[in-house]
Structures are given as C-alpha cells and as structure tokens.
Amino acid sequence: MRGAGLKPVKVGICGLGTVGGGTFNVLKRNAEEIARRAGRKIIVEEIGARRINPDCDTKGTQMTSDVLEVARNPEIDVVVELIGGYDVAKELVLTAIEHGKHVVTANKALIAVHGNEIFEAAQKKNVMVAFEASVAGGIPIIKAIREGLSANKINWLAGIINGTGNFIMTEMRDKGRDFDDVLKEAQELGYAEADPTFDVEGIDAAHKLTILASLAFGMPLQFEKAFTEGISKITRDDVQYAEELGYRIKHLGITRRAENGVELRVHPTLIPETALIANVNGVMNAVLVDGDAVGQTMYYGPGAGAEPTASAVVADIVDVVRTLTADRDNRVPHLAFQPSELSDAAILPVEQTESAYYLRMNAEEKPGVLAKITSILGEQGINIEAIIQKETSEDQVPVIILTQSVLEQKLNDAIAQIEALAEIGGSVTRIRVEHFDS
Amino acid sequence: MRGAGLKPVKVGICGLGTVGGGTFNVLKRNAEEIARRAGRKIIVEEIGARRINPDCDTKGTQMTSDVLEVARNPEIDVVVELIGGYDVAKELVLTAIEHGKHVVTANKALIAVHGNEIFEAAQKKNVMVAFEASVAGGIPIIKAIREGLSANKINWLAGIINGTGNFIMTEMRDKGRDFDDVLKEAQELGYAEADPTFDVEGIDAAHKLTILASLAFGMPLQFEKAFTEGISKITRDDVQYAEELGYRIKHLGITRRAENGVELRVHPTLIPETALIANVNGVMNAVLVDGDAVGQTMYYGPGAGAEPTASAVVADIVDVVRTLTADRDNRVPHLAFQPSELSDAAILPVEQTESAYYLRMNAEEKPGVLAKITSILGEQGINIEAIIQKETSEDQVPVIILTQSVLEQKLNDAIAQIEALAEIGGSVTRIRVEHFDS
Incomplete structure (x- = not known):
C-alpha cells in the first residue's frame, strides 16, 4: 500500500473501561480499513489501565497500571486519554503534551473546564489535542x-x-x-x-x-x-x-x-x-x-456507548495521523478559530436572554382571575400566544399560557407579581419555548 | 492576527451564476470571520464568467470571460469551478491542475463521471481537488x-x-x-x-x-x-x-x-x-x-440554493487553505482511502440486490385470485408481510402486497407469472421498501 513506506503510528490508550475497550476493539477489528484510509498502520503500543477489560483481547499488548508511564513512553506518538474525571486526566494530558505527544480525549468535563490551559500548552509544544468524542459521542x-x-x-x-x-x-x-x-x-x-x-x-x-x-x-x-x-x-x-x-x-x-x-x-x-x-x-x-x-x-x-464513542476517538486518531508531520499552519485550530483570534464575547446572564415561555399555574376558578394574570403580563410587554384553562374538580384549576418571546428579566418580574396574587396557589412553573424559525 | 504574516490566498472563481454568486458574496461578507478560522486572508483575485451577476458587487475584482485564463493565472492558488456541465468544466479543472493549482468544485456530474481521471491528475501534480458542494449542498x-x-x-x-x-x-x-x-x-x-x-x-x-x-x-x-x-x-x-x-x-x-x-x-x-x-x-x-x-x-x-451550496464551496476553500503547504502524506485522500488502496469491489446488477417490496396490481374480484397470487409468491420463496384488498365499484380491485426481503431476480420472475394470470389487468407496480433496522 501507499504509505507502507511510512512508519506505523504508535498509540497509547489510557483507560480501558467502556470507551477505552471500544477504542481498542475498533482499532483492532478495522485495522486494515483504517490503514487504507490513514495511509499508515496504527498500532496500540501500550495500554495504561488499572483493570483489564473482559471484552478486549489485549494479549501481546504492553500493559501498565501507571497511565503517566504511557504519557512518557518515547515510542508513543499519540496518547489517548479515556480515564475520565479531572485531576489525573489533566495531569496525564499535560504530561503527554510536555513529552511532545499528540492527544486524543473523550473527556468533555476536562475540555470544558481546563481546555483553555490544555490548548495553550499544546500550541506551545506544536501538538494536536483532538476531542470529537467529548460531544455527542459518535456524531462528528x-x-x-x-x-x-x-x-x-x-x-x-x-x-x-x-x-x-x-x-x-x-x-x-x-x-x-x-x-x-x-x-x-x-x-x-x-x-x-x-x-x-x-x-x-x-x-x-x-x-x-x-x-x-x-x-x-x-x-x-x-x-x-x-x-x-x-x-x-x-x-x-x-x-x-x-x-x-x-x-x-x-x-x-x-x-x-x-x-x-x-x-x-x-x-x-x-x-x-x-x-x-x-x-x-x-x-x-x-x-x-x-x-x-x-x-x-x-x-x-x-451520543454514547462503547463503539459509537470509540468511532469518534478513532476518527480523531486518523485525523492526527493524516496531519502528523504537518506544521502548525497546516492544522485545524483547536477551537476552530486561530488561537490569537478568539473573541472576548461576554456570556450573557440568563436574565438578559430572550425566549418564549410556557407557564403553568394553579388559579382559583372565579371571574376576573384570568384578567388579572393577563394584565400583569401585558404591563411587562409580554404578548400571549395561547391560553388553556383546564377543568378539574378542585377549587383551583391549572392555567397554561404560552407567551411570545420576551426578555427573561421581564418574565421574572411578571411571575413574581402573579405569584403574589391571592388567587394563585403555589409557584408558577415556567418552561422555555423555541421555534427555531431562523 | 496569527497568520497575518502568512500571504493571503488568492482564489479564482469560474462561473458567477447562482452558486458562483453565492460563493463570491459569502467570501466577501464573512471575510473577517473566515480569515480568523483559516489563518490567512482569502482574496478573490479574478472571476471568469460570461455574464455579470446582479446580486454581486464585483467592482474592483478582475474579470475575464475566458475561464481558462483563470486556470492559467500565475497569481492564483485555488481555482473554483462553478460553471457546471462536462466539457468546459473538465478542461478547466485539468488545466488548473496542470498549472499546479488546487481546485474546488460543486460539479457532481463532473466528479461522478470524470473524477477518477481528475483525481489521478491531481495526485501527480500534488494538488487537492475538493468537492463537498457536489453532494447535498450545504450538508458537510x-x-x-x-x-x-x-x-x-x-x-x-x-x-x-x-x-x-x-x-x-x-x-x-x-x-x-x-x-x-x-x-x-x-x-x-x-x-x-x-x-x-x-x-x-x-x-x-x-x-x-x-x-x-x-x-x-x-x-x-x-x-x-x-x-x-x-x-x-x-x-x-x-x-x-x-x-x-x-x-x-x-x-x-x-x-x-x-x-x-x-x-x-x-x-x-x-x-x-x-x-x-x-x-x-x-x-x-x-x-x-x-x-x-x-x-x-x-x-x-x-441540498441546494446559492448560499447553502456556497457554504460548502467556501468550507472546501478553507480546508485547502488550512493544508496549503502540507505535503501529500498530510492530506486527506480524495476518495477517503489512499489512491493505491481503492478496492475493485464489483457493483451488483440490480437483479442481484435484495429488498422488500410494495406491489400494487388490479385483480378481478372473484374467489381464488388471491390464492393464485400468493402461491406464485410462495413458490419463489417470497414471504408476505401484509396484504390490502381495496373495495371499488370496478370489476377489478386494487390489491396491495408488502413482501419481506427477497432477491430482485426472484421478484421479477414472480411478477412475470402474476402478470400472465388472466385475472390480473395490466402490469404490477412495484416499489422497494427499506426498514433501516441495522
């Protein structure tokens, strides 16, 4: 095959639980098909795991219980972090980067919380950190x-x-x-x-x-x-x-x-x-x-499961292999935009977001209650899309209101006033509504 | 910005119809956002088109009515083929490749019919041919x-x-x-x-x-x-x-x-x-x-439209830019697998494919007809999933049969026999059925 002249890529898998086991098995079962795509063989050089996985035939693969040993193994090109959690995973990823290895991870918590620091370290060492499996499992x-x-x-x-x-x-x-x-x-x-x-x-x-x-x-x-x-x-x-x-x-x-x-x-x-x-x-x-x-x-x-998630992990490995010897200008930046080009857009407090709402409340069944509710909404500039009033044998009946889009703060104010009405029992349930029109 | 030191990439757009116009406009409108992703500015250096597009403000952009001039323009890095059709498009793409330019095309007919030849030429000249827009418009x-x-x-x-x-x-x-x-x-x-x-x-x-x-x-x-x-x-x-x-x-x-x-x-x-x-x-x-x-x-x-298709064309341009100076080993192969690794799997004649079927026929409404039909199907080993017989005021009534999965050749034989029955009027309508269970 073309690329047969290229050295095989050596991968170290850390964590051999559900996703780690799936990754090992997919790499093994589809080895030929994957090599035909990647242009090189991909070999699992070492596994770092505390326990063996009965679903994996790891015979012949080097094993260690110390994942950091994998991160430091000079033979390994790509370290795959599948142990999950924060502390050890972070140490593992940063150690691998420090040793010039590319990293593939499925750890959403790690990326969401420590991603900025991890990407900065990777940028400095000119290695890739790929994390497709961290969101929505097998969906690319x-x-x-x-x-x-x-x-x-x-x-x-x-x-x-x-x-x-x-x-x-x-x-x-x-x-x-x-x-x-x-x-x-x-x-x-x-x-x-x-x-x-x-x-x-x-x-x-x-x-x-x-x-x-x-x-x-x-x-x-x-x-x-x-x-x-x-x-x-x-x-x-x-x-x-x-x-x-x-x-x-x-x-x-x-x-x-x-x-x-x-x-x-x-x-x-x-x-x-x-x-x-x-x-x-x-x-x-x-x-x-x-x-x-x-x-x-x-x-x-x-969005989950051993092999669906492994599908994303292995795709990341193939991506890394496909640009293994490329320089930084020929790689896709971690967060889609070049690191120096990230914006400092503010995340809005939820009170400053806009949404339509579904409101459910219990109201006494007597004249004028609905008028009071709708007038409170009207005062806050909240337009009503639909109202349902249900019949029950209770003294209070459920009233359901769909509003048009409104600033959350205004809705909060309206709800506080509605809850203060003597005719309303308990609190108002609210659920946001999205139409995805555009 | 990082990459500000990198030279802008110069693009030549050939064809300024619906998709060409959309591509020009998206590149212009989102120039800043795209450069922040790609790490370089992307400039439309020249447009090859017979007619102007009233939706595009091309003032200041070099224009030619000869698309081959764009393919030969030494200033241009990427030629975007959006003229459609076979002959001129093929000549354009091959000329661009010959001149060492990367190519982006939305032309499904060209790729489906002449793709093998085009990819071989591109491989020899070590350039990329990207064609995301050729299938399903804006969906990547x-x-x-x-x-x-x-x-x-x-x-x-x-x-x-x-x-x-x-x-x-x-x-x-x-x-x-x-x-x-x-x-x-x-x-x-x-x-x-x-x-x-x-x-x-x-x-x-x-x-x-x-x-x-x-x-x-x-x-x-x-x-x-x-x-x-x-x-x-x-x-x-x-x-x-x-x-x-x-x-x-x-x-x-x-x-x-x-x-x-x-x-x-x-x-x-x-x-x-x-x-x-x-x-x-x-x-x-x-x-x-x-x-x-x-x-x-x-x-x-x-799957179509000016800007949805342009979205895919421009994504391809960004992909090309992101691996502009990469060598062949660091690029994704045109057909997903390395060129030397393509299989020679045979395409099956449709008679050798398997499918479930919906059959509709007109049958005389008299005893024994349904038995004749089902016995013909049974003889071919075709299992029945459901039958509907409709009431009408006509002499003949529509009979609808859902079969289980069967080799198409067997179904053809069964249909020929059913059509030969005296009680069946006209031909049997067949539509394939898929369940996508696995």
Whole structure:
C-alpha cells in the first residue's frame, strides 16, 4: 500500500473501561480499513489501565497500571486519554503534551473546564489535542462546526446532547410516565448513573454546550458561565399540556449570538412537534446548527456507548495521523478559530436572554382571575400566544399560557407579581419555548 | 492576527451564476470571520464568467470571460469551478491542475463521471481537488464520511439527495396531489428545470450517490453502473396506500456493501413513517449512514440554493487553505482511502440486490385470485408481510402486497407469472421498501 513506506503510528490508550475497550476493539477489528484510509498502520503500543477489560483481547499488548508511564513512553506518538474525571486526566494530558505527544480525549468535563490551559500548552509544544468524542459521542459534530461550516457566521445552535435526559423525556411523553419512575428504569438499564445529577440537572450537557459554543463563536471555553436547569421538575402534566399545544419537551443546550453577548444555556424546552429535532427520541442525540450562509443543518446519532464513542476517538486518531508531520499552519485550530483570534464575547446572564415561555399555574376558578394574570403580563410587554384553562374538580384549576418571546428579566418580574396574587396557589412553573424559525 | 504574516490566498472563481454568486458574496461578507478560522486572508483575485451577476458587487475584482485564463493565472492558488456541465468544466479543472493549482468544485456530474481521471491528475501534480458542494449542498456529508466516520467499516448509506424529488414526494403526500401537478408547480417555483429528467428520473441523485459510495467503500467512481428509477410513475394512490401501511415514499439513493459486491441504486422507496429520515420534507436533503462502530448517524440540511451550496464551496476553500503547504502524506485522500488502496469491489446488477417490496396490481374480484397470487409468491420463496384488498365499484380491485426481503431476480420472475394470470389487468407496480433496522 501507499504509505507502507511510512512508519506505523504508535498509540497509547489510557483507560480501558467502556470507551477505552471500544477504542481498542475498533482499532483492532478495522485495522486494515483504517490503514487504507490513514495511509499508515496504527498500532496500540501500550495500554495504561488499572483493570483489564473482559471484552478486549489485549494479549501481546504492553500493559501498565501507571497511565503517566504511557504519557512518557518515547515510542508513543499519540496518547489517548479515556480515564475520565479531572485531576489525573489533566495531569496525564499535560504530561503527554510536555513529552511532545499528540492527544486524543473523550473527556468533555476536562475540555470544558481546563481546555483553555490544555490548548495553550499544546500550541506551545506544536501538538494536536483532538476531542470529537467529548460531544455527542459518535456524531462528528465538532468536525462539522469546525470545518464543515467554516464559511458561516454561526447564529445559534441547539442540541439534544444528553442521551439519558432524552430517554427520560421520550418515555414520559410516549408512555405518560412520571419522571421518577423513568429515571429508576434508566438507572436499571445502565443509561443513568446511581447519582444522576450530572445528567438530569444538565451539567453534562453544559460541558458539551460550552465546547460547541466556543467552536461556533470562536471564544475561550467558559463553562462556569453556563446556565443550567434540569428536567427533574417536569411533570407528566406539563408533557401532556405541551402535547395539546403541539409541542414536545426536550432537554436542550442552546447557544446563540445575541446583540450584546452570547447566550449559553441548558434547560427543558418546548419545541414544535413538526420540527425534525422534536422527533429525535430515546437515547439518541442531535445538534441543530443555524449558519448565515447554509441555514439550518442537523447532525443525528448515538451520543454514547462503547463503539459509537470509540468511532469518534478513532476518527480523531486518523485525523492526527493524516496531519502528523504537518506544521502548525497546516492544522485545524483547536477551537476552530486561530488561537490569537478568539473573541472576548461576554456570556450573557440568563436574565438578559430572550425566549418564549410556557407557564403553568394553579388559579382559583372565579371571574376576573384570568384578567388579572393577563394584565400583569401585558404591563411587562409580554404578548400571549395561547391560553388553556383546564377543568378539574378542585377549587383551583391549572392555567397554561404560552407567551411570545420576551426578555427573561421581564418574565421574572411578571411571575413574581402573579405569584403574589391571592388567587394563585403555589409557584408558577415556567418552561422555555423555541421555534427555531431562523 | 496569527497568520497575518502568512500571504493571503488568492482564489479564482469560474462561473458567477447562482452558486458562483453565492460563493463570491459569502467570501466577501464573512471575510473577517473566515480569515480568523483559516489563518490567512482569502482574496478573490479574478472571476471568469460570461455574464455579470446582479446580486454581486464585483467592482474592483478582475474579470475575464475566458475561464481558462483563470486556470492559467500565475497569481492564483485555488481555482473554483462553478460553471457546471462536462466539457468546459473538465478542461478547466485539468488545466488548473496542470498549472499546479488546487481546485474546488460543486460539479457532481463532473466528479461522478470524470473524477477518477481528475483525481489521478491531481495526485501527480500534488494538488487537492475538493468537492463537498457536489453532494447535498450545504450538508458537510463528504467530510463526515471521509473523516468523521473513518473508524468504521461502513455497511450502507441511504440519502434523500435530490431536493426537487423530495419536494414533489412531500407535496403528493401532504396534499394528496398528483405527480404532474406538483412537478408543474416545482418548475414555476424554480425548484425543477424545464426539462426535469435529471431530477425526477434519478440521474442527479445517481451522480451524488456514486460519489458517496466511493467515499464509503473506498472504490473508484462507477457512475455508469448505478441503477436509476425515477418517481414519475408514483401515483397518488401509491402514496395513500403506503400511508395506510405506515410508510412514506421517498426518492432514495442507496448503496450497500453486500456479500458479493456493492449495491448502487436510486429509486422510490417506502420507509416506515417513524424513521427520522421519513420526516425529512420539502426541498431538504438528508443522508443516513450505517457504520459498524458508530451505528446510524444522519446528516440533514438544504441540498441546494446559492448560499447553502456556497457554504460548502467556501468550507472546501478553507480546508485547502488550512493544508496549503502540507505535503501529500498530510492530506486527506480524495476518495477517503489512499489512491493505491481503492478496492475493485464489483457493483451488483440490480437483479442481484435484495429488498422488500410494495406491489400494487388490479385483480378481478372473484374467489381464488388471491390464492393464485400468493402461491406464485410462495413458490419463489417470497414471504408476505401484509396484504390490502381495496373495495371499488370496478370489476377489478386494487390489491396491495408488502413482501419481506427477497432477491430482485426472484421478484421479477414472480411478477412475470402474476402478470400472465388472466385475472390480473395490466402490469404490477412495484416499489422497494427499506426498514433501516441495522
């Protein structure tokens, strides 16, 4: 083969859990096909892992329990970090860079929180850090934004980027089940962790969204400024009312270029049921991107799992191999824009973002209550799109209101006033609404 | 800016029609954002076009009516071929390559038919030929397959890759309209050409499918072996019966790695209405790809139009700029696999492909007819999934049969026998069915 004259590339895999095992197996099973693409053989030179993985036949591969040994191994060209977490992973990646090795990682938390520092170190040592697997598993969304859409001024993007959350929202809708009930099943199926906070409270999605936002808008990673709201408070009733109004509720990460800054927010969102992304179900992920030239494109696929994630890890390895001896000017910059060209766009506090809203409240069923509510909204300049008042046998009836787009601060003020009404029981539930018209 | 020290890249645009005009405008409007990504300024040095485009302010840009002059201009680094067609486009591209220039083209017909020759010439002169815009307009599907999925043995892919056809199929379903009626509207709207053959008979889709198949399976372009069947014979009734059975009809390009070769076929196809790709409507395109590691991923967006296509053209220019001074070993090969590593997989004649089928026939309404039909199918080993017999006031009633997957040759034999029955009037309509289960 062409490239047969080129030396094989030697890879060190650190972490041999779900994704590490998948990566090892894919590299082995598809070795020939991958070499035909990459122009060189790719060899797993060493594995750094505390435990063996029963799904992997690692016979003949050098093993160590010390991942830092892999980062320092002079034989190795590319270090693949798949141990997860922050501290050791960061030390591993920085050690590998320090030793002049290219790095591939699937660690969204590491990149979202420490990416700026890591990319700076990589830039200095003239090595690549590739992280396609860190967002939306097997979907090549980072490549799409960084390279495929490079002609565009990107206006916004919105993604279903946590499979656990989407599984829960899908089950709640399809089967009319309660959040807690579905969460328990997700835990039993292995979709959700014993401590589900990371998934259901939107932290995992915020890590991924932070990365996508930086790629889209060319700005440093700013995870600490992301707004996150989870799905644990969504009730079966909300799902049902949304359905009646022609919407589905999805847990979305949304980032948008606004006039005075960038919106960066993860929250449950009503989407029109006719939108393609509203029909992305189960554990699947999808990211919808709006660019000024291309308009809307969407990328769909499995967001997790051993081999889907390995698919992205190995694609990164092939990318690295394909530009292994290129100089810096011939490489794609880590965050899509040249390092010196990152903008200092401010991330907007959520009160300064605009959105339409679904509001649900319990109101006494007597004349004049609806008028009071709508007049409070009117005073804040909030236009109403639709109102549903449900019949019940209770003293209080649920009132559902869909508003048009409004500054969140104005909605907050209106909600405070509505909650202060004697005729309103308890607090007002609010869920943001997006139409993705443009 | 970093890269400010690097010389600007000079581009020559040939053809200033819809896509050429869009490319000129996007390069101009987003010049700053694009330079921040590419690390260099990109300058349109010269335009080769017979006519000016009223949507473009080309003041200050050198113009020529001779596109070959652009291909020979020593100042130019990248020639962008947007004139379309075969002869002049081929001469232009080969002349540009001969003069050591990189080429970007949106010309699917040129690549599908003359790509092998063009890539060989480019390889010899060590220049790149990029053609993202040739398939599915603004969707970065070529990059996804070539780079994003490089870890995978790709099993199959299926795409809605002709917007005109999808617009027609969508209107027929949504509004119960006839093919001819919608086609006329599509022509009035400018979605379809005066001579719609290229679009509705599947030739345009076959050009694109040929390119995708080569990228997926690593084989030379073999457009002449593609099977094409158009949508002009699909009736309103077929759309309606499909709907009753839970399916939608889409005009798909499908390529699949089979045991003894590669399937390469464009034809109307019934898809379960719950499949995401069945919900891709209007002029939008989508490509569903099945890889052994990642599973199924889908790529969705506008398949045509000035700026969506320009988005892909400009992304290609940025790709070329990003690896402008790289040597051959540090570039992505044209057809995803290294040139010496292309396989000689045979394209299967359509009779040797397998598919499930929707059959519609007119049968006399008398006892025993259905038994005769099903026994013919049974003799060919064709299992039946569903049968609908419609009531009408006519002597003959429509019978609709869904079969399980079968070798096309066996179905052909069965249909010949069914058509020979005295109780069957006219010919049997057949439409392939795909479930995309794996």
